[in-house]
Amino acid sequence: MNIRSQLLLSQIPAALYTTLLHTTALCIMPLCMTALCPMALCPTTASAAERPNIIYIMADELGYYELSCMGNPNLQTPRLDRMALEGVRFTQTLAGSSLCAPTRCCLMTGKHSGHTSVRTNGGGTPLRAGEETVASVLKRAGYATGGFGKWGCGGRGSTGVPEQHGFDLFLGYYDQVHAHSYYPPYIVRNSEEVALPGNRGGSDGQTYSHYVIFEEAKKFIRANRQGPFFCYLPITPPHGIFDIPDSDPAWQVYHDKPWPEQAKRYAAMVTMVDRQVGEVFDLLGELDLDKKTIVFFCGDNGGNDYFRDDEHPRGFHGANVHPETGVEFRGKKGNLYEGGLRIPMIVRWPGRIEPGRVSDLLWYFPDVLPTVAELASAEAPKDIDGMSIVPELLGKDAAGRKQPRHEYLYWELGNQTAVRMESWKAIRPGPNRDWELYDLDHDVSEQHNVASEHPEVLAKMTSFAQAAHEPAEEGVFHDREIHERDRRAKFGGAERPAAPSAVNALPKEGLLPSGAWKIVRISSESRFNGKLAAHAIDGDPRTHWHTRFQGQPEEHPHELVVDLGSEATVRGFYYLARQDAGWNGALAECEFSLSASPDAFGAPVASATFQKSKTAQRVTCAPVKARYVRLQILSEVSGGPWASIAELGVIGDR
Ligand SMILES: [Ca+2]
Ligand SMILES: [Ca+2]
Secondary structure (H helix, E strand, O other): OOHHHHOOHHHOOHHHHHHHHHOOHHHHHHHHHHHHOOHHHOOOOOOHHHOOEEEEEEEOOOOOOOOHHHOOOOOOOHHHHHHHHHOEEEOOEEOOOOOHHHHHHHHHHOOOOOOOOOOOOOOOOOOOOOOOOHHHHHHHOOOEEEEEEEOOOOOOOEOOOHHHOOOOEEEEEOOOOHHHOOOOOEEEEOOEEEEOOOOOOOOOOOOOHHHHHHHHHHHHHHHOOOOOEEEEEEEOOOOOOOOOOOOOHHHHHHOOOOOOHHHHHHHHHHHHHHHHHHHHHHHHHHOOOHHHEEEEEEEOOOOOOOOOEOOEOOOOOOOOEOOOOOOEOOOOOOOOOHHHHEOOEEEEOOOOOOOOEEEOOOEEHHHHHHHHHHHOOOOOOOOOOOOOOHHHHHOHHHHOOOOOOOOOEEEEEOOEEEEEEOOEEEEEOOOOOOOEEEEOOOOOOOOOOOOOOOHHHHHHHHHHHHHHOOOOOOOOEOOHHHHHHHHHHOOOOOOOOOOOOOOOOOOOOOEOOOOOOEEEEEOOOEOOOOEOHHHHHOOOOOOOEEOOOOOOOOOOOEEEEEEEEEEEEEEEEEEEOOOOOOOOOOEOEEEEEEEOOOOOOOOOOEEEEOOOOOOOEEEEEEEEEEEEEEEEEOOEOOOOOOOEEOEEEEEEEO
16 A cells, blocks of 8 residues: 555645645545545545635625625615525624724734734735735645735735735735725736726726626636636625716616615615626536535625614614614624624535524634635644634534634724623723623623623633734835825826925914923824824924824814913914825814813813814914813814814913
């Protein structure tokens, strides 16, 4: 007998095993495999012939209750409903994070957000060179690997580009800002630009990018029909801008509904995605690949309360509201309550996955890598946080073991932290906030904080959280300009207007000198790009403070408290908007208060609604002796959640 057959299969590293399957010793393989691989001995279930093609489709933003099979009264998703009947639908699949980039990094690397390299949502934050991904693991195992959609794990010119992380081919958007337009002048294929004719950025153009991306995915499947292949479809719909061509059949379903225009566009994008999932199944049928292909379908983060109005306080389509019972998931995209994490997840593999099943298994994105690695008889990296869910998918007999459970699941996003342990959910929703504890079996809406009743449970979970967090180590850019070019392409690629060389400034006369001022308190500041509160009082109009906008954006009211150093007579204030080309955070409504103490402020001495102007704007008040100024910001000129200030001036004297 061949020497190889004397080894137990479990002693053969998966990579070598894969090599064996592809060596010239094909004549001995059937005998060898039969002798080696009675099912009970197989640590992994797939033989060479059985290694399935893997298609992973992820719709950007689609919420848990936004499928018609979940009872959604507005949205029609017949093909996904059928997919659920033909496969398994999960009720407790949780996103890796609740924003686009961090969640994609968890999905791709098999790590939770305490270990990933991409934890911010800036758009192009990169993986480090050499980091393993689902694609690199499958490629090494002999899979053809293609990605189509929004990458989000590294902009062009960085160490995070997909073709350096296992993808033979990636077509779409590397940077998330680029992905905000369905009509950019170009998309990106393996870091090269692919022109889209007639497009001028924003909503203006003739070539709908998503059609191009989706057609390329089908072409990839067809070209690799001999298998095995991995087709990753992190598609951008139904993420905004909410654009879909009027000629799309899905638009015809909704265009005359008496709904807000944007809600109709969103609905049509969901139904378009549904149709395209159906096209994938039709193609698999045509190529006779149905039984050789496992297909995953999910959302990327919890649903958002899009198109809210008085009648629909949780969004027009109710992404996080049970359509029949009205029971809600608390929160939404951007935070770590269940509304930010619960996603739809359906998996279909005819002949291998029992049809029509509903599973309550608790799992999340880090589990995808080890799961598909097991299906592909590939070796997963050792330093991942996920567990394979193959036993749950195929049954314990086929898998050769029972489905293990997570001891705990972990998330961090900005200043938010959450831990899940069985039905317990511990969450610290922000800085300087106490931990909250919920029993989701009895309180899925996270309304009854039982932290004080179960201190021992909370202590255990917070110790998990401490153990789970390591500081993030991002990759690097070697060419930032090419990345910035992609971000500008959202707006058609015009060069971003240069910051004016001559900036406006505060008047020189009548103002208290700011040299000795100190920031006492702020609602938040944007540290990752250095837009610190101190910039609002540094005397330099070219620098500005911006409130935090990575992770969960802080919303109005924003606050800035300044110590003038000593008592002064104050007669009013000046505000200077940021002097670069942007308007994000420019102040609209705000209120100024004065005090002798940093902690006790009475009624405002002045209220103002500032204009969208780059020149200094003034508001006066009756003279008051005070040492501390509090500025409360209630709104932004464009209605956004942020605040920003280039310079703050105080009219007065000592
Ligand atoms: Ca998303
Ligand atoms: Ca400044």
